[in-house]
Amino acid sequence: MPKIHDTILALDPGLRDLGYAVVDNHRLVTSGVLGLRRVGKEQRLATARKHLTAWMRIHKPTVVVVEKTYRHPVPWLNQLHQLSRTARNVATRQHTAFAMYSPQSVRATVAGNGRAKKPEVAIAVAHRFPSLRVYLTQDRRWKERFWQNMFDAIALALHHQATQPPSRGR
DSSP: OOOOOOEEEEEEOOSSEEEEEEEETTEEEEEEEEEOTTSOHHHHHHHHHHHHHHHHHHHOOSEEEEEOOOOOSSHHHHHHHHHHHHHHHHHHHTTOEEEEEOHHHHHHHHHSOTTOOHHHHHHHHHHHSGGGGGGTSOSSHHHHHHHHHHHHHHHHHHHHHHHSOOOOOO
């Protein structure tokens, strides 16, 4: 029986900028950054949840992959962890697999160094997907940081592909 490939929805959670990527059978379907800076702090989680639900509906992933987050005692900073939990809850309701990985393990797989910096991860991802090279160098430092969220999400998907056998669902 042939292996069934994974459609991966990968999220680099952030309350200012949320990186996302959809990878299907080692092909980058879509990727980008959901900018949340102009959304009020009290609405960011709801806005991210709305987009997550839409991406799930549109791309029908077999697995949702998220960068590991931790609880925080400051309520508005804890929203980052709530965002990760929301992704897990949405995936569970959709009967979709869920995986969470530490940034260090992702960097080690993608860049060959668990202590690699964001630009090094971005270069490694752009090497795999040459069409993304345009996002490596920007005319403003904030633009480079903005697009690094997308590169981190793609790196999460690549890490998942490299470390997990394909699922047999759907």
